[in-house]
Amino acid sequence: MPNPRILVLYAHPAPHRSRINRRLADAARSLDGVLVHDLYETYPDFFIDVAREQALLEQAELVVFLHPIRWYSMPSLLKEWVDSVLLPGWAYGPDVTTLRGKGYWLVVTTGSPEDSYQPGERHGQPFEAFLPPFEQTARLCGMDWLAPHILHGANSASIEAIDTHVAAFHARLEQFLDTTPKDPHGI
Template sequence: MNRRLADAARAIDGVLLHDLYETYPDFFIDVAHEQALAEQAELIVFLHPLRWYSMPSLLKEWVDAVLQPGWAYGPGATALRGKGYLLALTTGSGLDAYAAGERHGHPFDAFLPPFRQTAALCGMHWLAPHILHGANSANEEAVEAHVAAFRSRLEAWLRGDRHGA
């Protein structure tokens, strides 16, 4: 599912899809290169499956290495200020599993604060997340609709429609 979202993004003129697992199979991140890429972007999309209520390990390593004080946040940090932050997630469980008394014990939004706070700390604009719940069992029609909606959001951003993104 995430590959289909990535392929949809890759097909849009003006979008740079940067796959960390392709770029850094050894997990040794080139911080200067990553910061240069981030500085060029107007919108940074974090596209990944939700793993144990968080991001995959290489993305966490990227956040820890690249989002440095003085560059991404803190006094004098302006590199990411004003950029869009779009979280594009897939979950294995359906939305109904994210409720009190259900499998995950909390509404899904209760798992978003670390992502939202990262955006806030870096001075980025938090956009409503693009989420496909139950991705493992989604039928083809649901997957196609989700991919089309994701593509539309990216295209809206590129057209300057910040509300449609």
């Protein structure tokens, strides 16, 4: 594929059991201009090819982080990816512009329903209260934080709700691909 504009970093530790993220990954794969990079398939031993990952990031305009929420955060391989790939002097730091202006789009699912993410309920606070580490990672790297696409209550979601969520994701990717390609160093 010549220079896909969208890089989807797909991280699901148990993809064979996935009802939703797997469908989202398939929807993204159906589009020209999107590269779905399955991290657990590529790096089952957690040894990440940093140069390869940095090259993939450099040529993308939009980076999608697609995964289930695990312990209020990202799956462990994706955290290892962040630790290994977003290096000082390359991803951030004085005069570093590698990732500046690229979109950072968080596309995640939670097992628990949205109303359990409230004061006094099971998770104690709104789901958005768990997002600052993601958002600040984007900002530190000069990336544009886009409004996350979230499906709550994934484990009990109806087929209709899943279909609607997947269709909205697909449409948003198409919409992005319809825009004029930006300079690789900034959108």
